[in-house]
Amino acid sequence: MKVRLIIMLKQGVLDPQGKAINHALHNLSFEEVQDVRVGRVIDLEVTETSSEKAKARATEMAQQLLANGVIEDFQVEVLT
Amino acid sequence: MKVRLIIMLKQGVLDPQGKAINHALHNLSFEEVQDVRVGRVIDLEVTETSSEKAKARATEMAQQLLANGVIEDFQVEVLT
Amino acid sequence: MKVRLIIMLKQGVLDPQGKAINHALHNLSFEEVQDVRVGRVIDLEVTETSSEKAKARATEMAQQLLANGVIEDFQVEVLT
Amino acid sequence: MKVRLIIMLKQGVLDPQGKAINHALHNLSFEEVQDVRVGRVIDLEVTETSSEKAKARATEMAQQLLANGVIEDFQVEVLT
Numbered sequence: 213m214k215v216r217l218i219i220m221l222k223q224g225v226l227d228p229q230g231k232a233i234n235h236a237l238h239n240l241s242f243e244e245v246q247d248v249r250v251g252r253v254i255d256l257e258v259t260e261t262s263s264e265k266a267k268a269r270a271t272e273m274a275q276q277l278l279a280n281g282v283i284e285d286f287q288v289e290v291l292t
Numbered sequence: 293m294k295v296r297l298i299i300m301l302k303q304g305v306l307d308p309q310g311k312a313i314n315h316a317l318h319n320l321s322f323e324e325v326q327d328v329r330v331g332r333v334i335d336l337e338v339t340e341t342s343s344e345k346a347k348a349r350a351t352e353m354a355q356q357l358l359a360n361g362v363i364e365d366f367q368v369e370v371l372t
Numbered sequence: 373m374k375v376r377l378i379i380m381l382k383q384g385v386l387d388p389q390g391k392a393i394n395h396a397l398h399n400l401s402f403e404e405v406q407d408v409r410v411g412r413v414i415d416l417e418v419t420e421t422s423s424e425k426a427k428a429r430a431t432e433m434a435q436q437l438l439a440n441g442v443i444e445d446f447q448v449e450v451l452t
Numbered sequence: 453m454k455v456r457l458i459i460m461l462k463q464g465v466l467d468p469q470g471k472a473i474n475h476a477l478h479n480l481s482f483e484e485v486q487d488v489r490v491g492r493v494i495d496l497e498v499t500e501t502s503s504e505k506a507k508a509r510a511t512e513m514a515q516q517l518l519a520n521g522v523i524e525d526f527q528v529e530v531l532t
Contacts, residue, residue: 225442232476235475252332253300253332277320319396390494414473436480
């Protein structure tokens with residue numbers, strides 16, 4: 213089973229990498245872009261076969277190791 | 293409308309950040325983890341209102357600027 | 373002239389990527405490692421020929437675009 | 453003792469994050485910028501007290517875990 217963690221800076225936290233991409237896209241005439249936020253994605257291949265359990269475990273991994281809860285939010289998705 | 297780009301190293305390309313996370317998770321007794329791949333996520337807020345067009349434009353952004361087609365693959369998702 | 377920006381999370385800010393690498397290195401028997409911090413490096417090739425001016429300009433770039441002053445610190449080095 | 457690893461994409465490998473920053477800086481009138489390359493920095497606090505040994509060990513860490521030798525180059529610096 214494959215589980216995906218999406219880790220982004222919290223909404224209020226300034227994101228310089230997103231800002232740079234926003235400028236660059238405008239420079240290339242992608243003028244429909246209003247805001248850009250950049251994050252990390254972590255795809256986990258796990259032996260777990262229950263979606264519920266796999267999500268719960270990935271949530272623990274994020275909380276214990278992979279995300280900084282003070283400045284980052286995360287989402288968990290089961291891919292397969 | 294919000295569009296998400298997920299950019300990962302291609303399957304054959306060694307991913308040292310994923311490897312480090314895999315080791316660290318084993319170290320913390322998340323033994324169900326077999327493989328980890330790390331990538332970038334880029335969330336784009338766009339004025340475009342058609343999902344089809346928004347996806348097509350995000351694909352162009354990835355090809356022209358945001359992904360390295362030689363070593364990276366990308367996916368486009370419409371979030372809202 | 374080449375100028376290097378080193379951007380790191382401020383000392384008090386939890387660094388999950390550093391923590392994961394620390395665990396992984398212990399797992400591989402690099403037991404001398406006590407702490408790991410991860411950051412971004414941005415190398416800028418500029419036409420400027422004065423070191424002083426190149427550093428001052430790179431500082432402006434970091435402040436205006438490349439670093440988040442609330443959670444990140446940066447250093448500027450002239451490489452050549 | 454503190455050791456710094458600087459990991460960059462090899463010279464021939466396209467760097468989309470650097471390209472985006474280059475565009476963004478031009479957009480903000482930093483016109484002296486000709487090229488931008490982005491990399492990772494990993495600062496290691498180690499108990500080792502010999503600079504030579506600390507560098508040798510950090511080199512092993514990069515080779516075994518932290519860098520992808522096919523697409524990335526790395527440098528080791530002793531900071532303190």
